[in-house]
Amino acid sequence: MAFDTTTQTTTQDPAPAGEPLGIPRLSTRDRLILFVLCAAQFMVALDFSVLNVALPELGTDLGMSRSALQWAVTAFALPSGGFLLLFGRVGDLYGRRKLFLTGLALFGAASLLATLAWDPVSFLTGRALQGLGAAAIVPTGMSLLTTTFPEGPARDRALGISGTLLSLGFTIGMVAGGVLTDALGWRSTMALLTVFALTVLPLAPGLLPESLPPRLKGMGGAPVPDRPRLDVPGAVTVTAGLLSLIYALSTAADHGFGRTDVIAALIAGLLLLILFTAVESRSASPLVSLPMLRRRTVAWGNLGGLVTFSMMSTVIFVLTLYLQETLRLSAFETGLVFGFQGALSAVAGTLAPRVIGRFGARRMLVGSLTGQGALIATLLPLNADSWSVWLAAAAVSLASMCHLGAIISYGLTVTSGVPDEEQGLATGLVTSTQQVGITVGIPLLGVLATTSRDLLSGVHTVLALDAAIVLTAAVLVGLGLRRGQYRV
Structure with a gap:
């Protein structure tokens, strides 16, 4: 059963003999929570690199030109980077656990779609939905970690494990992508992500705490009518600004900064982020x-x-x-x-x-x-x-x-x-x-x-x-x- 992190305290088993003071030993439940959160982060990190070496074979199979292959990466990067701030704030206001689980489910379904893709459109759709799921998983997963483990040695240790797996996910993805593509074809790289999501998703609901702030609850945890509203103008401007910048930079990596669409996207992104700053300075509930x-x-x-x-x-x-x-x-x-x-x-x-x-x-x-x-x-x-x-x-x-x-x-x-x-x-x-x-x-x-x-x-x-x-x-x-x- 889920529980509220605002009243939760992280239990720690006594440090065993010989273990340095200040480095707490996590309880069994804390370890399971950490496993779920880190496995999800590892899965997203894996997605950044596992497909790279498979791109030539993917292009041949789906009929994508060399210039179009950049979209296999960009289709994921656009939503995963563009919606991070928005989804982080949505989790703050409406529940991180709910958004984390929704992101996991979406990521798993999107990975399955990418695995079974029959043409470039279906594959790129799957990649874009993977990115959207990742944008929900990453900030809410990190928030659940930092609110589950109190500031100090427990959080230091949890973030150390999370950071290690984040780095390992990117590295292992590069190695695993080559091995899987040679042995089973490019679709196996996307199938691996599907298996990860389907493994983590059933474990998460019973372990992860919900995390609505105290001011959003009344007696007995019931929602109060004056729940802060989401800053829609701020959400639109920052998301559009980040999408524009990520598109420009991703495209420039392959085609240079001289293209008209790259220049236009850079200018639009910078102007939107400046507008976002102005919006936030006047918003009653800023993003x-x-x-x-x-x-x-x-x-x-x-x-x-x-x-x-x-x-x-x-x-x-x-x-x-x-x-x-x-x-x-x-x-x-x-x-x-x-x-x-x-x-x-x-x-x-x-x-x-x-x-x-x-x-x-x-x-x-x-x-x-x-x-x-x-x-x-x-x-x-x-x-x-x-x-x-x-x-x-x-x-x-x-x-x-x-x-x-x-x-x-x-x-x-x-x-x-x-x-x-x-x-x-x-x-x-x-x-x-x-x-x-x-x-x-x-x-x-x-x-x-x-x-x-x-x-x-x-x-x-x-x-x-x-x-x-x-x-x-x-x-x-x-x-x-x-x-x-x-x-x-």
């Missing part, structure tokens, strides 16, 4: 609290998140090109190179809560960004010799450990001190930053490698700029958070 955006933890934490996601996705993109086109590795061999990344990310996810518990989220965020930037810089000696594959595997794996530390610590930084009734908004900002970061990095920097006459020279240029941006962000975030009068 985004502007005072929240002025919090140093929210502003600088999200900057750190945006940089770590955008710059790491760019590194993985250009290294994928380098490994296959310069070193002539197969798709499967390339996936194995990134497999080391997943293994070390799992180690980082175990260590991160302990490091944060000792040094704080701010120091962890700054240190992780610094390490990520420095390790990316060590990739600059890459050349066409076979030994370079070992440098690439080692440096990107260690950089991914720092990347995961940044993911966990920026999530903690942004959500720390935020009331439970606004956790959906805070985690919506966190997940929007993730989606925009993943989307923006490749078209802004990756295009320098794809359009370069010499791929290796282009890769070096991208890696140098990437490292400089991350290291600059580390300095700015460190200075920005140091000035705040709070402790994270």
Whole structure:
């Protein structure tokens, strides 16, 4: 039976002998809740990468041209990024558990449609509905996690596990996509997501708590008549603005920024987001609290998140090109190179809560960004010799450990001190930053490698700029958070 997180306390089993103080042992129920939430997040992360190596075979089977194949990715990215803030706030106002379950059901049905697709339209419809389901799952799942586990060591540990699986999902998707496509065809990648959704969905209703804020309830939990209204003008402007920007950046990754539709979408997206800011400043029940955006933890934490996601996705993109086109590795061999990344990310996810518990989220965020930037810089000696594959595997794996530390610590930084009734908004900002970061990095920097006459020279240029941006962000975030009068 579901229960209300506003009165819930997370139970913790006593720490066993030898376990460090401050790292709580979660109860059996907490572990099951964490399993459901993390499995859903892992499933969405898997969807970001599992289809990539299957695109050529998919195009041949469904009759999609090479230029049309970008829509297999864009059709998912548009709704998954564009509706995150809206669905995060809808969950705050009307129940995160309900929206999370609805998103899971929609994602599972959409994955089945994509598996059985008979033409490009049916496949892209399935991908778009997957993205819509993901937009409901991600912010509500994160909000349920942060409201189920109280701020402190329990939440640090839960976010550490969640962040590890998020990173592993992306990495495993790259490897699994190649294996499944070679063995069973491209449809097996979408079937895998269907199985995931059908496994998690039956477990969720009996475990997950509902999370309506206290002010939305009367005696006995009954709804009160003055329930705050959803900010419809804000929802329309921010969703349309994000959709426009994500479309422009996704399209520019393949066709450049010179196309008329890309320029128009960029201008429209920026104007809509400016209009959104004006709408929110006058709204009685704003979708985004502007005072929240002025919090140093929210502003600088999200900057750190945006940089770590955008710059790491760019590194993985250009290294994928380098490994296959310069070193002539197969798709499967390339996936194995990134497999080391997943293994070390799992180690980082175990260590991160302990490091944060000792040094704080701010120091962890700054240190992780610094390490990520420095390790990316060590990739600059890459050349066409076979030994370079070992440098690439080692440096990107260690950089991914720092990347995961940044993911966990920026999530903690942004959500720390935020009331439970606004956790959906805070985690919506966190997940929007993730989606925009993943989307923006490749078209802004990756295009320098794809359009370069010499791929290796282009890769070096991208890696140098990437490292400089991350290291600059580390300095700015460190200075920005140091000035705040709070402790994270």
